[in-house]
Amino acid sequence: MADEDWQRRVRTVWWEIDAQGAAVCLVDQTLLPQQVSYLHLRHEHDVAEAITTLKVRGAPAIGVTAAFGIALGLYRFCNRHRQQEEQITSAKALAHVKEVGALLGSTRPTALNLFWAIARMIDCAEEVARMQATAEQMLQRLSQEAQAIADEDAEACWQMGQYGATLISDGDILLTHCNAGALATAGIGTALAPIYTAHKSGKHIHVYVDETRPVLQGARLTAWELQQEGVPLTLIADNMAGHFMRHGGIRAVFVGADRIAGNGDVANKIGTYSVAVLASVHQIPFYVVAPCATIDLTLASGEQIPIEKRPLDEVTTMRGIVIAPAGVRVANPAFDVTPHQYVTAIITERGIARPNYEETLRQHCRAKNPGKVDA
Amino acid sequence: MADEDWQRRVRTVWWEIDAQGAAVCLVDQTLLPQQVSYLHLRHEHDVAEAITTLKVRGAPAIGVTAAFGIALGLYRFCNRHRQQEEQITSAKALAHVKEVGALLGSTRPTALNLFWAIARMIDCAEEVARMQATAEQMLQRLSQEAQAIADEDAEACWQMGQYGATLISDGDILLTHCNAGALATAGIGTALAPIYTAHKSGKHIHVYVDETRPVLQGARLTAWELQQEGVPLTLIADNMAGHFMRHGGIRAVFVGADRIAGNGDVANKIGTYSVAVLASVHQIPFYVVAPCATIDLTLASGEQIPIEKRPLDEVTTMRGIVIAPAGVRVANPAFDVTPHQYVTAIITERGIARPNYEETLRQHCRAKNPGKVDA
Numbered sequence: 001m002a003d004e005d006w007q008r009r010v011r012t013v014w015w016e017i018d019a020q021g022a023a024v025c026l027v028d029q030t031l032l033p034q035q036v037s038y039l040h041l042r043h044e045h046d047v048a049e050a051i052t053t054l055k056v057r058g059a060p061a062i063g064v065t066a067a068f069g070i071a072l073g074l075y076r077f078c079n080r081h082r083q084q085e086e087q088i089t090s091a092k093a094l095a096h097v098k099e100v101g102a103l104l105g106s107t108r109p110t111a112l113n114l115f116w117a118i119a120r121m122i123d124c125a126e127e128v129a130r131m132q133a134t135a136e137q138m139l140q141r142l143s144q145e146a147q148a149i150a151d152e153d154a155e156a157c158w159q160m161g162q163y164g165a166t167l168i169s170d171g172d173i174l175l176t177h178c179n180a181g182a183l184a185t186a187g188i189g190t191a192l193a194p195i196y197t198a199h200k201s202g203k204h205i206h207v208y209v210d211e212t213r214p215v216l217q218g219a220r221l222t223a224w225e226l227q228q229e230g231v232p233l234t235l236i237a238d239n240m241a242g243h244f245m246r247h248g249g250i251r252a253v254f255v256g257a258d259r260i261a262g263n264g265d266v267a268n269k270i271g272t273y274s275v276a277v278l279a280s281v282h283q284i285p286f287y288v289v290a291p292c293a294t295i296d297l298t299l300a301s302g303e304q305i306p307i308e309k310r311p312l313d314e315v316t317t318m319r320g321i322v323i324a325p326a327g328v329r330v331a332n333p334a335f336d337v338t339p340h341q342y343v344t345a346i347i348t349e350r351g352i353a354r355p356n357y358e359e360t361l362r363q364h365c366r367a368k369n370p371g372k373v374d375a
Numbered sequence: 376m377a378d379e380d381w382q383r384r385v386r387t388v389w390w391e392i393d394a395q396g397a398a399v400c401l402v403d404q405t406l407l408p409q410q411v412s413y414l415h416l417r418h419e420h421d422v423a424e425a426i427t428t429l430k431v432r433g434a435p436a437i438g439v440t441a442a443f444g445i446a447l448g449l450y451r452f453c454n455r456h457r458q459q460e461e462q463i464t465s466a467k468a469l470a471h472v473k474e475v476g477a478l479l480g481s482t483r484p485t486a487l488n489l490f491w492a493i494a495r496m497i498d499c500a501e502e503v504a505r506m507q508a509t510a511e512q513m514l515q516r517l518s519q520e521a522q523a524i525a526d527e528d529a530e531a532c533w534q535m536g537q538y539g540a541t542l543i544s545d546g547d548i549l550l551t552h553c554n555a556g557a558l559a560t561a562g563i564g565t566a567l568a569p570i571y572t573a574h575k576s577g578k579h580i581h582v583y584v585d586e587t588r589p590v591l592q593g594a595r596l597t598a599w600e601l602q603q604e605g606v607p608l609t610l611i612a613d614n615m616a617g618h619f620m621r622h623g624g625i626r627a628v629f630v631g632a633d634r635i636a637g638n639g640d641v642a643n644k645i646g647t648y649s650v651a652v653l654a655s656v657h658q659i660p661f662y663v664v665a666p667c668a669t670i671d672l673t674l675a676s677g678e679q680i681p682i683e684k685r686p687l688d689e690v691t692t693m694r695g696i697v698i699a700p701a702g703v704r705v706a707n708p709a710f711d712v713t714p715h716q717y718v719t720a721i722i723t724e725r726g727i728a729r730p731n732y733e734e735t736l737r738q739h740c741r742a743k744n745p746g747k748v749d750a
Contacts, residue, residue, distance in 0.1 A: 033700040177614075211690070211699070213588060213612035219691075219699040227700050235705045237588035237690055238614035239552075239646025243711040246648065271614025273621065277656050278649060315586070315612055316594075318693045323591055325408040325599040330610045331583075336618040 010036065010228070012061050012183050015068045015147060022075040022143075024068040026056045029183060033224035044073040044100050051107040051114075054215060058184020059258045059294055060153045063113030066104040067146035070121040073100030074139045081135070090128060093135035097125040097142070109306040110267055110335050111258040116293045117149055150186040156291040156349035157187030164194025164254065164289055164347045168203060172251045175208040175241060175279075178269035179221035180256025180289065190256040190289040192225065194347065199231045207233045208244055212269060214314040214332065238271050245282040253279045257290035257346075264340030264357025265302025270333055276342035285344040292348050292365050302337035310334045385411065385603070387436050387558050390443045390522060397450040397518075399443040401431045404558060408599035419448040419475050426482040426489075429590060433559020434633045434669055435528045438488030441479040442521035445496045448475030449514045456510070465503060468510035472500040472517070484681040485642055485710050486633040491668045492524055525561040531666040531724035532562025539569025539629065539664055539722045543578060547626045550583040550616060550654075553644035554596035555631025555664065565631040565664040567600065569722065574606045582608045583619055587644060589689040589707065613646050620657040628654045632665035632721075639715030639732025640677025645708055651717035660719040667723050667740050677712035685709045 016023050023040040024047050031037050039055065041047050047069035050056050056065045077096045081088045101118040108114060124145045128138040168174070180191035188196050198205055207226055212218035219235055226233045236244060244250060253275060259267045266272070266288050279286040299305060310332045316324040324330070346353040346360075350367045353360035391398050398415040399422050406412050414430065416422050422444035425431050431440045452471045456463045476493040483489060499520045503513040543549070555566035563571050573580055582601055587593035594610055601608045611619060619625060628650060634642040641647070641663050654661040674680060685707045691699040699705070721728040721735075725742045728735035 034697065210614070211588070213586070213614060216698055223703045224700040227703060233704060235690060235699055235703050237645070237707075238612070239585070239588060239649055240706065240708065240711075242649030242652055243645060243708060244706070246711075270612065270618060274614055274617030274649065274653060277617055278652055281652050281656065315610060318698065319696045321694045321696055322409065323693065324586070324594040324610055325602050328598045328602060328610050329608060331615065331619070332612075333615065333618060336615075336621075 010182065013056055013065050013068065013186060014150070015071065015143065016040070021079065022072055024065060024072050026050060026065065027183070028055045029057060029221060030055055032183070032220050041072070043076065044069050044103060047072060048103050048107050051104065057217070058179065059111035059113040059256065060185040060190065060291060061183070062108065062111055063117035063293060064146070064150045064153055064186045066114050067117040067121050067149045069104050070097055070100050070118065071139070071143040071146045073097065074135070074142055078135050078139050088135040090133050090135055090138050093138045094125050094129040098122060108308055110308045111294075112296045113291070113293045120149065121145060153185055153291065154187030157185050157189055157193045159349035160190055160289050160291070160347050161188055161193030161197035163352050164287065165197035165201065167252065167285070167287060167345070167352070168194055168198040168205060169251070170203045172203070173206045173208070173249045175210070175244070175250050175253045175275070176222060177210040177218065177255050177272055177275050178212045179217040179225070181222055181225040183221050183225060184256060190291070191254040192222070194254060194289060195231060196229060199229065205231065207231060208241070208248065208250060209233050209235050210238045210241055210271065210275070211235060212271060213238055217269070241275055242278045245278055245284060250282070250284055253284060253286045255288055257288050257294050258335055259305050260288070260290060260295045260346065260361065261299040261302045261305060262297045262358060262361060263301050264343055264346060264355065264361060265305070266338045266340070266343060267302060267305040267307065267335045268338065270336050273336040273338045276338040280342050286342055287345050287347060288343055289347040292350065295348070295361050295365055297362065297365055302339065305337060307336070308334040385557065386413075388431055388440050388443065388561060389525070390446065390518065391415070396454065397447055399440060399447050401425060401440065402558070403430045404432060404596060405430055407558070407595050416447070418451065419444050419478060422447060423478050423482050426479065432592070433554065434486035434488040434631065435560040435565065435666060436558070437483065437486055438492035438668060439521070439525045439528055439561045441489050442492045442496050442524045444479050445472055445475050445493065446514070446518040446521045448472065449510070449517055453510050453514050463510040465508050465510055465513055468513045469500050469504040473497055483683055485683045486669075487671045488666075488668045495524065496520060528560055528666065529562030532560050532564055532568045534724035535565055535664050535666070535722050536563055536568030536572035538727050539662065540572035540576065542627065542660070542662060542720070542727070543569055543573040543580060544626070545578045547578070548581045548583065548624045550585070550619070550625050550628045550650070551597060552585040552593065552630050552647055552650050553587045554592040554600070556597055556600040558596050558600060559631060565666070566629040567597070569629060569664060570606060571604060574604065580606065582606060583616070583623065583625060584608050584610050585613045585616055585646065585650070586610060587646060588613055592644065616650055617653045620653055620659060625657070625659055628659060628661045630663055632663050632669050633710055634680050635663070635665060635670045635721065635736065636674040636677045636680060637672045637733060637736060638676050639718055639721060639730065639736060640680070641713045641715070641718060642677060642680040642682065642710045643713065645711050648711040648713045651713040655717050661717055662720050662722060663718055664722040667725065670723070670736050670740055672737065672740055677714065680712060682711070683709040
């Protein structure tokens with residue numbers, strides 16, 4: 001199971017019912033690492049805003065957040081009608097769940113986990129509605145389902161850690177881009193899970209961390225996470241990766257993913273493609289670590305993955321400080337696509353998938369339980 | 376000659392004598408683009424500090440600045456002795472010139488132009504000393520020599536612009552890294568000279584500008600320069616270069632250099648190597664533009680070029696704002712080395728050098744006048 005030590009230090013996302021009612025709770029990642037500040041969100045609009053503004057980010061984490069957000073939406077809906085002493089049919093509750101799902105699904109386009117979690121919650125609501133249960137029963141079922149999504153994510157992280165750690169040897173120097181750690185999931189992370197697992201098992205490793213402009217998830221989040229866990233690291237600017245691949249003895253690259261097409265093409269944080277090309281030229285294995293919920297078998301190739309364009313002031317300012325001339329034209333794609341040719345292996349909770357990904361990813365997605373495939 | 380329009384808008388470095396005496400004058404590049412503020416430095420220690428702290432940067436510009444700095448040192452020396460009504464021998468003046476040269480040479484280790492300019496000034500002082508001239512005569516000669524270095528740099532920039540522009544076609548999309556523009560020279564730049572020349576001749580070009588972490592010379596200086604000159608540009612984070620090489624139709628990369636070894640290996644701003652590798656994989660020509668004063672024929676390969684390590688807070692802070700966890704380990708090499716295999720051509724004031732660089736760079740360096748070789 002997920003590392004309990006880690007979970008005590010920082011909690012990415014959870015569901016809570018206190019005196020004021022239900023809340024989706026998050027650490028505000030925009031304030032890290034200077035401030036560890038938890039948000040208690042009590043309205044689905046606030047959950048949507050938290051996803052859009054990157055208060056919570058990371059494909060698995062936004063999936064879990066959206067699942068809890070749907071439960072929160074239904075909670076508020078039931079509460080409102082209870083106060084008005086109205087009866088609500090499960091059909092009406094289902095319609096509301098779909099509305100909340102649409103709201104949360106409109107926040108960010110690239111990470112599949114978001115749509116996967118929303119679809120799973122709606123499926124669950126539809127199942128309850130078909131049974132003619134009450135809205136309250138639907139709420140109970142949906143809050144359980146959201147918690148199951150969170151728990152399964154934590155379990156998947158742990159499994160990815162187990163599989164991925166077999167690719168890491170004592171003494172290895174690794175490189176990671178962006179944050180695919182505990183803060184990106186409900187567990188110990190995707191790309192960082194093998195790193196944590198290897199470290200805990202006593203392997204001596206050192207991790208180069210790309211700062212990951214423009215939002216600095218590497219500098220702010222990954223460096224902080226690794227530091228907390230005592231994993232030795234060196235923070236570098238993104239443009240230093242090639243230099244340290246040539247001179248720094250880097251033995252493998254581990255990154256997460258926001259969506260993986262059926263052929264193994266990987267959409268991940270902007271800059272991942274450059275890292276993959278550089279790794280290939282330096283004959284360094286390039287590993288992608290992501291749960292099956294990130295794999296989109298409906299897309300034949302990565303060219304079909306929608307790429308989010310983020311606000312331009314992410315590039316022209318840094319924490320409010322202007323760093324570029326006024327009026328300059330800027331590009332800010334949040335993700336890029338790494339063609340499968342550059343991907344040495346994809347580690348999921350079901351094992352280590354290697355090319356031909358058309359086959360192996362299907363095997364991973366078909367398996368019902370974690371830890372059942374080693375394609 | 377150098378573009379007069381541009382020179383009116385911003386002056387990188389010049390020598391001035393006003394009511395308070397002699398001054399090395401600079402635009403403070405650490406304040407750009409928000410503030411255009413000129414410094415009048417009246418002590419050689421201030422000149423050294425300005426180079427160390429990047430108030431002036433860019434290999435040719437720091438060479439010119441050091442030349443003026445030596446003239447300033449001798450000016451102060453002569454002045455002091457004149458006030459004390461002491462006679463000074465040219466031998467004593469020469470010793471002082473060498474001291475000032477050592478001070479200025481200790482500021483930054485990588486750019487050859489710095490050492491080249493200092494050596495040229497000392498050679499000149501030695502020549503005057505051999506003629507048994509007065510210290511005042513030496514001062515006159517050294518201030519002329521420093522001005523000649525500045526004027527020749529401006530002329531070299533113009534020539535590099537002429538040669539380099541032949542490599543740019545109407546409609547081309549280009550990419551540049553760091554700032555190798557007017558602000559890096561006493562003229563219209565090195566890597567940006569062909570771009571300005573092509574633009575002025577009516578070619579429609581568009582330039583992707585890497586922001587160039589950690590010091591953001593791309594975002595702060597290159598984007599601003601191009602904007603001032605009306606050259607269309609798109610500012611991107613460094614890690615987007617690969618993505619836009621794959622999807623943005625980039626047709627050529629132009630960068631400057633801080634030192635070029637005899638075999639054509641190029642030391643330039645950190646990140647240049649990654650850009651060169653990415654360009655190679657995408658079959659995009661990678662051009663280095665630098666005057667012969669940047670070519671170090673004493674070094675057989677780039678591995679021998681000393682690489683400056685800059686203060687770590689350049690990476691962990693941005694304009695005073697902390698962007699990484701406290702106590703994190705950081706690497707901050709200011710330059711990297713691009714092996715000559717990745718360099719399509721090197722454009723100097725003497726023409727376009729292509730491999731085998733062992734031969735062609737020697738031809739360029741041997742030629743006495745600009746515009747005489749087309750190797």
